[in-house]
Amino acid sequence: MAITGRRPLSRRRILETAVRFVDREGLDALSMRKLGGELGVEAMSLYNHVPNKGALLDGMVEVLLGELEVPPESDNWEDRIREAYRRFRRMAHDHPDIFSLLITRPPEAMYGVWLAEEFLKTLREAGFEPRMALHAFRALNSYTVGYAMAEIRNFALEPGGSRMGAQQLSEDEFPRLSELKPHLEDVDRDAEFEFGLGLIFAGLRERA
C-alpha cells in the first residue's frame, strides 16, 4: 500500500507541473484532465488546491516571476537594471507561452512588487525624481516586454519573420523591405535588444 501513495498533491506541485507541461506541449494543450493525468490524479482533484483554471494560469505566472532574481547591488545602476531586464527577457525565451500569459492576463494579485520596489529604489538612488523614475520604469518595461514578445512571435509583424521567404514580396512593390532582407537573417538579437535598451538609457541620461 505504501507504493500506491503517490507524492502528495499540492498547489506548488500542480503549478510547477503545469509550467513544465505548457513549456513542453503548449498552452492550448493544457486542460485540467491532462494536467491531472500528468500528476496521476483525476481532474477534479486539482480543485482542492486551485479554485479554477484562471487561478491556475495566474499561479503559473506567479511561479515564473518568483524565480526571477534581482541582480546584486552594483555601483553602476544602469548595468544593474540592464541585467534585470536581460533576465526578464531570458524568462520569455524559456517559457514563451507563459510569458504571453503574463502580459495578457489581468492579474489579481500584485505579482512583481519586489521587483518594482527594487527597481525604483535603484533609479531613485541614481538621482531620478519619483515621477521620472516611474516614467523610466514604464518605458523600459514596455520596451522589454514588446521586444521579447516580438521575438517569441519571431518578428512576425515584419516580412521575413517566421515563414515567408522573400520570394513573396516583390522587389519594386516593397523596395525598402527587400533591401533589408539580407540583414534580417544575421541580426544578433541579443545585441539588438541591448541596443534598444541603450537608446532609452541615452534618452534618460539627457534628462536625469
Place this chain on the structure above:
Amino acid sequence: MAITGRRPLSRRRILETAVRFVDREGLDALSMRKLGGELGVEAMSLYNHVPNKGALLDGMVEVLLGELEVPPESDNWEDRIREAYRRFRRMAHDHPDIFSLLITRPPEAMYGVWLAEEFLKTLREAGFEPRMALHAFRALNSYTVGYAMAEIRNFALEPGGSRMGAQQLSEDEFPRLSELKPHLEDVDRDAEFEFGLGLIFAGLRERA
C-alpha cells in the same frame, strides 16, 4: 419570401461582426455558435467562409490592421512616425482584446507589410542605414506594443495598477512604491507615452 432573405453571409461580414462582438462581450465570450447567432445563422455555416476558429481570429486582426492608415507624408519624419504609433496605440485602446490577439498569435500571413514598408521608407529617407532603420523600427515597435499592452492591463504589473489600493502595501516594506502612490493616479498617459517615444528618438538622433 423576400423578407426571409437575410443580408448574405461573407467572410468580410463575419469578421466585422466578430470584431464588434468581441469589443462588446470580450474574447472569451466568442464562440462559433454565438457568432452564428449574431449573424442569424447556424454555427456551421461560418465554416463555408472561414476554415476554422484560428483563421477567424487571424481575420479579425487582419481587419483591424487594414483600418490602420499611414499618416500623410510630412517634412518632419519624426512627427510622421510618432503619428503612426499614436494610431497604433489608439487601435489598442479601441479593441483591447483583439490587440492582445495581434501580439499573441503567431500569424500566417504577413499582416503589416505596407505599414512596415512605409515606415522603413521614412527612416531611410531620414538618413538611416538599412540596418539601423531596422533596429529603430523594432525598438519603436517594441516600446509601443509594450506600452499599449500595459495600458490595457492597466499597468497591473505595478502596484496601484488596477485593483489594489495602497492599503495593501506597507510603507516601510515598499518605501519607493509608497512614495510613488500619489503620482500613480494623475499621470497623463498620452504624455507619458510620448515621453517614452521621445526617449527612443533622442537616442536615435545621437546615432543617426
Place this chain on the structure above:
DNA sequence: TCTGTTGACTTACACTGTATATTTACCTCG
C-alpha cells in the same frame, strides 16, 4: 426544364471547465 453547385442546416462526437455527491485515507483522541 434539367442539372450542378453553392451554401446553409442537422446531426453527431470528442473534449472542455466545473458543480455536486460520494468515497477513501489519514490523524487524533479515548
Place this chain on the structure above:
DNA sequence: CGAGGTAAATATACAGTGTAAGTCAACAGA
C-alpha cells in the same frame, strides 16, 4: 486498539466548445 472527524481524491453529470460528415434547398447556366 478502535471510533470519529476531516481533508482530499474520485465519480458522475451537465452545459458548452470546435468541427467532421451528411442532408437539403435555392439558385445558375445549359
